[in-house]
Amino acid sequence: xxxxxFGVMTVCAWAQIESPQIGIMLDxxxxxxPVSGAPAAAxxxxxxxxxxxISLACSAQGCVAKTDSALFTPAGVVxxxxxxxxxxxxxxxxxxxxxxxxxxSGRLAxxxxxxxxxxxxxxxxxxxxxxxxxxxxxxxVERDGEVWIGGKSLGAANSVLLLDxxxxxxxxxxxxxxxxxxxxxxxxxITGVGGFLRMSNQYVQVITDAxxxxxxxESGHEQMFLLPGVSH
Amino acid sequence: MLDAQVVLYxxxxxxxxxxxxxxxYGQVAAGDSMIVRFRALNTGATPVTITCLSIKNTxxxxxxxxxxxxxxxxxxxxxxxxxxxxxxxxxxxxxxxTLQVGTGTSTDACGGTIESAILLATVVxxxxxxxxxxxxxxxxxxxxxxGRILQGTQEACTLSILNPFPQALTVSPLLVTGAAxxxxxxxxxxxxxxxSTSFTIQFSPATGSAFSGTLTVGTRTYxxxxxxxxxxxxxLVWNFDSTxxxxxxxxxxxxxxxxxxxxSAAGTMTLTFIPSVKTVTGDAAVRFVxxxxxxxxxAVNIGATVITLNAQPNIVFSTGTTAGTITFTVDSGxxxxxxxxxxxxxxxxxxxxxxxxxxxxxxxxxxxxxxxFDNTYSIGGMSFAFVDRSGAPIASxxxxxxxxxxxxxxxxxxxxxxxxxxFPVTGDVSQVGGVxxxxxxxxxxxxTPSLKFP
Numbered sequence: 001x002x003x004x005x006f007g008v009m010t011v012c013a014w015a016q017i018e019s020p021q022i023g024i025m026l027d028x029x030x031x032x033x034p035v036s037g038a039p040a041a042a043x044x045x046x047x048x049x050x051x052x053x054i055s056l057a058c059s060a061q062g063c064v065a066k067t068d069s070a071l072f073t074p075a076g077v078v079x080x081x082x083x084x085x086x087x088x089x090x091x092x093x094x095x096x097x098x099x100x101x102x103x104x105s106g107r108l109a110x111x112x113x114x115x116x117x118x119x120x121x122x123x124x125x126x127x128x129x130x131x132x133x134x135x136x137x138x139x140x141v142e143r144d145g146e147v148w149i150g151g152k153s154l155g156a157a158n159s160v161l162l163l164d165x166x167x168x169x170x171x172x173x174x175x176x177x178x179x180x181x182x183x184x185x186x187x188x189x190i191t192g193v194g195g196f197l198r199m200s201n202q203y204v205q206v207i208t209d210a211x212x213x214x215x216x217x218e219s220g221h222e223q224m225f226l227l228p229g230v231s232h
Numbered sequence: 233m234l235d236a237q238v239v240l241y242x243x244x245x246x247x248x249x250x251x252x253x254x255x256x257y258g259q260v261a262a263g264d265s266m267i268v269r270f271r272a273l274n275t276g277a278t279p280v281t282i283t284c285l286s287i288k289n290t291x292x293x294x295x296x297x298x299x300x301x302x303x304x305x306x307x308x309x310x311x312x313x314x315x316x317x318x319x320x321x322x323x324x325x326x327x328x329x330t331l332q333v334g335t336g337t338s339t340d341a342c343g344g345t346i347e348s349a350i351l352l353a354t355v356v357x358x359x360x361x362x363x364x365x366x367x368x369x370x371x372x373x374x375x376x377x378x379g380r381i382l383q384g385t386q387e388a389c390t391l392s393i394l395n396p397f398p399q400a401l402t403v404s405p406l407l408v409t410g411a412a413x414x415x416x417x418x419x420x421x422x423x424x425x426x427x428s429t430s431f432t433i434q435f436s437p438a439t440g441s442a443f444s445g446t447l448t449v450g451t452r453t454y455x456x457x458x459x460x461x462x463x464x465x466x467x468l469v470w471n472f473d474s475t476x477x478x479x480x481x482x483x484x485x486x487x488x489x490x491x492x493x494x495x496s497a498a499g500t501m502t503l504t505f506i507p508s509v510k511t512v513t514g515d516a517a518v519r520f521v522x523x524x525x526x527x528x529x530x531a532v533n534i535g536a537t538v539i540t541l542n543a544q545p546n547i548v549f550s551t552g553t554t555a556g557t558i559t560f561t562v563d564s565g566x567x568x569x570x571x572x573x574x575x576x577x578x579x580x581x582x583x584x585x586x587x588x589x590x591x592x593x594x595x596x597x598x599x600x601x602x603x604x605f606d607n608t609y610s611i612g613g614m615s616f617a618f619v620d621r622s623g624a625p626i627a628s629x630x631x632x633x634x635x636x637x638x639x640x641x642x643x644x645x646x647x648x649x650x651x652x653x654x655f656p657v658t659g660d661v662s663q664v665g666g667v668x669x670x671x672x673x674x675x676x677x678x679x680t681p682s683l684k685f686p
Contacts, residue, residue, distance in 0.1 A: 012656045013616075015633040017640040019651040020587070022604045037603050037648040038587065040482045041517035041550045044524065210544070211522050221588075226482055226548045229522040 001053060023199025024048075024058045025212060027230045032056055032065055035199070035227065042065070044228045048074060057088035059164075061095045064088050064111060077114055082107060089130035089137055092164055096216065099130050099137045123163050126163045131162035138162060154179070161204060163197035164218060169204060176206060176215065178222060186216065186222050236277030238307075240333060240347050243269040243314075255331075255351045257319050261358030261451045265320035267298055272333050272347070274307040282313055284334035284342035287351075289508035302500045319353045328351045336404045340575075351611050357401050359423065360394040361449055367391075370454050376447065378435040378458030387458070393430075393449060395423035403450045410445015412437050413456050440653060441567075465532070465564055466491035467571030468539075479579045479607040481550050482521060485560065486546035487539040489532060490571075497567040498531040501541060501547060506550035508555035508581065509609050515552035516645035522548060530562060553605035553646040554567050555581040583676035587671065591683035593661050598685065600667055603650040610674040611637050616653070620680075621665035622651070629655070661685075 022035040022042055027196075029054030034045040055066040062228040063074055066086045071097075072078040084104030088111075091097040096113035101121070109120035125148065127143030140149050145217035147154040147170065149162070157170035157177075168180025171193035175202050178186040199205045199214060205227065212227040241248035242255055248271055254675045260266045274280050283304040287295045307313045321327055334346035363369050368388035369376035381387045404420035417431035435462020435524065438441055445456040469488040472479030477483055488503070505518040512517040519526045520542070530544045541547040551558065561574040586604040591597065600639040612634025631653065640649065657664070669680040 013629065013631050014654055015631075015636050016652045016654070017633075017636055018650050019644060037517055038553050039481045040480050040584075040647065041515075041552045041605070041646055043517055043645065073666050094458055226521040228517075228524045230524065 021200070021204075022070050022214060023203045023206050024056060024063055025199055025214070025227050026053055026056055026197060026207075027212070030054065031230075035219070038205075039216065039223070039225045042214070042225070042228055044230070054084075055086040055088055057090050057098065058193075059090045059092065059198065060088065060201045062098070064090065064098045068101075071111065071116065079114075079116055081116065087127060087130050089162070091132035091133045093132065093134055097132075099132055101127050101130055101139070103127070106149075128157075128160040129162040129168075131164065140168070140224070159195050160194050161198065163204075164201075166216070169206060169215070169217070171196070171206075178215070178217060180219070188224050190224065205210070235516065237274050237280045238282070238347055239273050240272040240273050240331075240349060241273060241312075243271060246512070247642040248273075249447060250393075250447065251349050253348075254352060255365055257351065257353035257478055258353050259451050260319060260321070260553045262322045262324060262355050263320070263358060264452065265318055267316050267318040267352070269313045269314060269316050270331070272307065273312045279306050279307050279308050281291055281335055281599050283336050284332055284346065285315060286342055287317060287329050288332065289327070289329045290350075291328035292321060292323065292325060292446045294319045294327040294353060294355070295331075296608055297410065297646045298504045302482055309525060312602055317351065319351070321353075324355050324357055327355065328616045331491070355396045355401075356394070356451060358452065359401055359403050359450060360396055361452070361454065362392045362394065364390040364392070374452065376456050378456065380459040380461050381435065381437060381438050382441045383460040383462055388434045390432050390434045390506075391447075392428045393423060394428040395425060398425050398486070402426050405448050405450070406431075407448040408433055408445060408447075408456070410443065410456055412443035412458060412460070413445035413447075418511040449669065462495040462497075462567055464568030464570050465489055465493055465497055468470045468562060468569070468575075470560070470575045472577065477551060477577045477579060478554050478582060479555060482548050483551065484546045484548050487530065487562070489537045489539065489542060492535050492537055493532045494534065495567060495666045496532065496534045499531065499545075499562060499567065501528045501530050501560060501562045502526060504561070505552065505554075505556055506559075508578075509553045509555055509607070511609055512554055512641070514645070515556070515647075516555075517550050517555035518552035518554070518558060519550060520547055530564075541651050551577075551579050553607055553648050554609070555579050566583075566625050579607065581645045581675040583678040584611055584673050585669045586680060588672075589680040589683055591667050593685045594611045594666070596657055596661060598655040598657060598661060598664055598667070600655075600669060602653070602671070602680065603648075604639075605647045607647055608674040609637075609641055609647055611635075611649070611671060613672040614653075615670045616655070616669070618645065618664055619666045619668075620663055623665065626664065 019036045029146040031047035032053045037043050053065045062065045071081040079104045082102040087101040088189045089099040098111040101108045110120045122231050125143040129140045147157045157172045159171040161169040168175045168179045174191040176188045195207045197205040202218045203214045214225045236420045240251040298316050298318040332348045334342050397536045402422045406459045408415045415433045435458040440462035442459045447454040467490045471486045473484040530540045557578045559576040584606045589602045617628040666684045
């Protein structure tokens with residue numbers, strides 16, 4: 001049995017080689033650009049389109065982006081959407097789907113991949129981040145100066161991103177805290193964080209006053225890199 | 233009537249002065265030329281045609297019209313016609329001429345009504361000025377150059393005035409102007425026949441910039457030119473965040489001066505990269521990351537040692553994924569720099585650097601996915617050691633994907649790769665429990681962790 005199995009393997013092995021993709025970043029002009037290469041030697045590609053994206057989330061299943069007035073995917077699906085920024089939680093349990101919270105209007109919708117379906121939602125605070133979980137979603141709100149997920153306080157933070165699998169990123173006081181679902185924590189010294197953006201399953205874009213950073217959130221790989229800027 | 237419509241002016245620069253019956257050129261040094269601009273202004277409401285524009289030298293021959301529109305020339309109402317009358321002569325005497333402007337017939341252009349003026353000039357002996365080193369000149373434009381000297385220092389040049397005439401010559405005025413130029417000579421000097429006299433002019437630039445002044449020697453005026461420059465910036469102190477710099481890394485560079493800057497200075501710092509791999513010409517990822525360029529601005533304030541790069545205290549650069557030499561070079565422009573303006577760091581060839589590796593299986597296919605980079609661009613030879621679910625070896629399969637990688641690298645600007653090696657199998661795929669991959673390149677061997685198939 002073994003002889004037959006590996007005789008075939010030896011003869012027919014082949015390799016496909018491509019450039020490694022880090023994810024999609026937003027540059028300082030709001031253009032969504034693919035980033036490829038080694039993390040510390042990454043190169044940003046051409047923008048998706050010549051327009052500004054104000055909200056974006058990407059994973060291995062794809063991306064969902066929002067301009068001021070529309071929600072769209074790189075595949076070309078475009079639907080009208082309430083104005084302003086949105087919090088987008090891609091649903092790993094349903095390929096192409098996402099939960100989308102429109103910050104300005106306070107409305108929540110389910111993105112099916114082709115349309116937005118309104119959902120009833122009474123968050124009880126300013127919604128900061130969403131995360132899809134099996135059968136639904138979780139969200140973080142600011143209440144009394146602290147970040148809350150349900151009944152659990154994460155303390156004060158300027159920016160929050162809920163990660164798939166139960167972790168979270170919080171920015172406060174010149175550092176980014178990576179909280180794991182097992183209770184462990186890793187801290188990264190970085191000032192001026194203005195927000196997080198999910199670039200891919202593995203990387204989160206950390207937007208700061210001084211530059212754009214990529215944080216590898218994969219367990220055992222946690223590291224930050226400066227993302228390539230836009231040459232003028 | 234011409235005299236009703238045309239009024240003559242002389243111009244000193246652009247300011248016109250009504251021309252009287254006599255205009256004096258004053259003293260002109262022998263052999264020098266002096267040119268005066270005149271204007272015939274049509275003050276009437278109708279056009280007038282000027283047919284006559286002439287100089288009649290009445291005493292000596294020295295005056296001539298050197299530039300004008302050709303006649304007949306129609307001057308519109310309210311408009312001027314400008315022309316230039318030059319004077320030059322060598323004989324030491326007085327000269328006179330009559331300037332005529334008129335409207336005559338085609339057979340008698342200067343007949344009829346004429347506006348005219350008498351022009352006078354006196355040629356005087358001209359001393360000969362010479363300049364000793366380190367100054368240069370005077371050139372054809374009467375420029376005397378003091379060259380470039382360090383700001384705050386002084387340079388003295390000796391000038392000589394020769395009287396080539398057989399009688400004593402008084403040179404007056406003898407004047408120096410200009411903030412950076414001084415002399416202790418008197419305002420006039422008398423030079424015996426055939427003799428010369430010397431004096432010094434001192435150039436003292438207070439700042440690092442260009443200076444000019446004038447030297448008047450009798451009827452002649454010379455331009456004094458000199459440039460002060462700032463002392464060069466002190467030597468650079470290059471500070472990298474690590475002494476070990478390799479491929480696939482980002483590092484921070486900060487710059488300092490070894491001594492406080494004596495002037496606020498600015499310039500650029502450029503990055504260049506020369507691969508040590510002969511098959512590639514560059515690596516686009518080797519650059520300053522925040523701007524994705526290979527050039528940055530630098531600036532330092534007077535009295536400071538800290539240099540800002542792109543207005544920041546430091547700058548992050550990527551080493552790319554190609555072995556080679558990265559060189560940083562500062563161009564301080566006019567400020568100059570003591571010591572070397574460059575420094576280099578070298579990224580050595582290393583075994584393949586793995587970023588991730590995983591094993592997956594599909595129906596009748598085992599996949600091994602590996603990402604990383606090879607800064608030698610020589611990846612290809614590998615071996616895959618498969619084990620069963622109990623960890624017992626099944627087989628070690630060599631493979632050579634060199635051709636695939638070389639083809640892939642031709643379209644890339646770095647050596648990053650994501651490889652999916654696939655092994656079709658017959659039989660029960662689930663028997664295969666794991667695989668360990670050994671990858672070779674020109675710098676060595678690297679082995680993945682033991683990868684488990686799901």
